Structure formats: structure tokens, C-alpha cells
Ligand SMILES: Nc1ncnc2c1ncn2[C@@H]1O[C@H](COP(=O)(O)OP(=O)(O)OP(=O)(O)O)[C@@H](O)[C@H]1O
């Protein structure tokens with residue numbers, strides 16, 4: 001073969017590979033560098049308005065990171081970019097050291113281990129708590145097929161484990177629609193956990209919860225820390241304080257970029273942060 005033909009072949013192979021990486025089936029995520037999520041200089045514009053402006057941040061494996069910032073700072077848009085709902089105009093988003101999330105579709109990103117919780121709970125109201133978890137476990141089967149598929153003992157064990165984590169052991173047969181707002185939120189988190197995501201993104205998870213439910217949610221997240229990486233967006237500073245335990249880093253977003261990063265007590269004392277957010 002001539003060098004020209006070899007080069008041509010190599011180029012075609014590379015092109016083919018770049019297409020096939022979008023197939024998630026069997027794809028491995030490597031966390032060798034200890035990094036779960038790497039976001040570098042992402043910019044998103046809506047009709048010329050920059051919702052994200054060269055936003056960069058890194059989340060470590062097992063880390064629990066709280067993100068705070070005023071309304072419109074770009075917190076939800078950042079989650080939209082990580083989960084494939086919005087495509088940034090430029091920048092990089094990597095899951096682990098090897099998976100380029102900007103090349104995957106929304107379902108593929110979920111499948112590869114990134115779970116997302118929206119603010120409003122989205123559980124199947126007419127089904128029981130147990131059935132909701134069962135469905136989440138077999139999300140790829142479709143509702144009817146999933147409900148008729150018998151669970152193995154390992155899967156039942158997993159449901160038990162998650163029920164305990166989300167404090168719903170006593171409500172297994174209860175119709176989800178009858179749960180309190182907080183319990184529905186926990187059930188949805190439980191549904192995410194059934195897929196055992198490596199990275200969990202939680203957008204304002206305690207909005208509308210009672211003080212007691214908020215405290216229990218913080219306990220739940222602290223239990224998940226280490227086994228999963230968690231990115232928690234919240235306005236409730238008491239909750240953030242409970243999660244960070246005086247030693248974890250928080251990130252403050254403002255106008256689509258990181259305004260400050262550090263211990264909660266430090267960013268709370270930061271003049272710029274007080275001016276744009278906490279002081280109001
Ligand atoms: N699809 C869209 N089209 C146009 N503008 C948008 C769109 N999505 C978000 N924006 C704008 O981008 C900015 C960032 O919004 P985003 O929802 O990310 O803020 P946020 O930090 O989550 O705020 P909040 O704390 O209120 O939830 C806002 O000014 C918002 O109006």
C-alpha cells in the first residue's frame with residue numbers, strides 16, 4: 001500500500017470512530033484522574049444574550065458540590081449543557097477522563113451514568129412507590145413490559161436498599177400521587193438511584209420542602225457522597241451549610257461564569273458575592 005492510501009485509510013477509520021463513539025452500549029467511563037466532570041469554557045447564547053460565558057468547573061469523583069448564585073446566573077443552563085438538553089456554542093464537557101458529553105444525546109448521557117433531577121417531581125402518580133422504582137430499574141423496557149417483567153432477587157435487594165435510603169420503606173404500596181411533596185422528591189431521587197448514576201445533578205431539590213424534609217434530604221445527600229458525585233444547585237443557605245459541613249467548597253455563579261469558589265463562610269464574606277447575591 002502506498003503511504004497516500006494508508007493515510008487515506010487512517011483518516012477514514014478516524015472518521016468512522018468519531019461517529020461510533022456516539023454508541024454508548026458497552027462504553028467505559030474512566031475516572032483515573034479522580035475527575036468526574038470537567039467543564040471548560042462553555043458559552044451559551046440565546047438570541048445574543050450570554051446565559052453562560054466561558055464557564056469552567058471541575059467536580060471530583062465522589063465530591064458533593066453546591067452551586068449557588070442569583071436568579072438567571074446560568075445554573076440550570078449549566079445542567080442543561082451537561083445533560084445534552086442544550087448544546088453550548090463553544091467549550092468542552094467531559095465525563096470522567098474520556099467521555100465527551102457534547103457528542104452524546106440526552107438519553108445516551110443518562111445511560112452512561114449522569115442522572116438529573118429537575119425541580120418539579122416527575123413520578124408516575126397512579127403507580128405505587130414500589131412500581132415507580134421498579135419502572136426506573138427497567139426504564140428501557142417501556143411501562144407495560146416492565147411491569148410484567150419479574151424481578152430477580154438482586155434487583156429486589158436494590159429496591160429495598162433504595163427504599164431505605166429515601167425513607168419510604170413504610171410507603172411501599174402507597175400510590176405515589178398520595179405522597180407529600182417532599183416524599184415525591186425523594187421517590188424521584190430514588191428512581192435516579194436505581195440506575196446507579198456516577199454523577200447526580202440536582203436542581204433546587206429542597207424547594208417547597210418543610211424544614212424537616214429539608215434536613216432529611218441533606219442527610220440523604222451526605223450518605224450518597226463518596227459513592228456518587230453530586231452537583232446541587234440551591235438557594236437555601238441553611239441547607240447548603242448542612243451539606244458543606246464547614247469544609248466543602250461551594251461555587252458561586254453570576255452572569256454565566258464562576259464569580260467565586262471556596263468555603264461557604266469565605267464566599268459569604270466575599271464582597272462581590274454579597275453585592276450580587278447574598279446581600280439582597
Ligand atoms: N431557552 C432559553 N431561551 C432564552 N433565554 C433563556 C433560555 N433558558 C435560559 N435563558 C436565560 O438564561 C439566563 C440563565 O437562566 P438559568 O435558568 O440558567 O438561570 P438560573 O441560574 O438557573 O436561575 P434560577 O436561580 O432562577 O433558577 C436567564 O437570563 C434566562 O432568562
Ligand SMILES: [Mg+2]
Nearest residue numbers: 075076077203
Ligand atoms: Mg434554575
